[in-house]
Amino acid sequence: MTSGAMTIAAQADKLIRVAVTQERQMTLEWERVRSFDKDVANMFLNMVKEHKKAKVVRVDLKEKAKPRPPALNTVELMRVASSGLGMGPHHAMTIAERLYTQGYISYPRTETTHYPENFDLKGALRIQDNHSAGSHCARYFERRNPNDPRRVTMQVITLPLLLCGVLTKSQLDHDSWRLYEYITKHFIGTLMPDCIYMSTTIIITIASENFTISGKAVD
Structure with missing residues (x-):
């Protein structure tokens, strides 16, 4: 699924961060996490900057629970x-x-x-x-x-x-x-x-690079 309303801005200093805007701005996490070679990081940065659209390839939903706290000591x-x-x-x-x-x-x-x-x-x-x-x-x-x-x-x-x-x-x-x-x-x-909540992870590709964004919502 490709969103034409999604625009991309990126910056890198060994770490690539991508901000996408679709109604509100969101920061995506790079699958490679970090590159310690500045030239390599800039190569990936330039690849990403050439694209103005991102593609959502998968949405993972998982119900999770956060247990209530034990009594206070x-x-x-x-x-x-x-x-x-x-x-x-x-x-x-x-x-x-x-x-x-x-x-x-x-x-x-x-x-x-x-x-x-x-x-x-x-x-x-x-x-x-x-x-x-x-x-x-x-x-x-x-x-x-x-x-x-x-x-x-x-x-x-x-x-x-x-x-x-x-x-x-x-x-x-x-x-x-x-x-x-x-x-x-x-x-x-x-x-x-216990707090029951839904954890959502969206996997997005830009120029063959994978990015993710995660969120939590209480039922």
């Missing part, structure tokens, strides 16, 4: 705080311990990623009712039961990290709110079904 909290929230581990733990002593989250130093058999999941969810980050999810679970992540055969000494009390954004400083909000959303995520 200290290691994962510190990892997310550093990589996702831009907080150092010491700063993040100081905030977590302060929230714990004030009664808003469970004990932050925990290794477990499982809820105990007798843990009151629905009771923990009811805490979300007045929380801006979680109230809509709490209402969602009123219409259907949460997926039960409790482990019957495992002895759990300490709880994973979760919300114990409700705060508003105005009651916390910026970093404290972000950490508190993350703990809330992570807990809700542990009760959700």
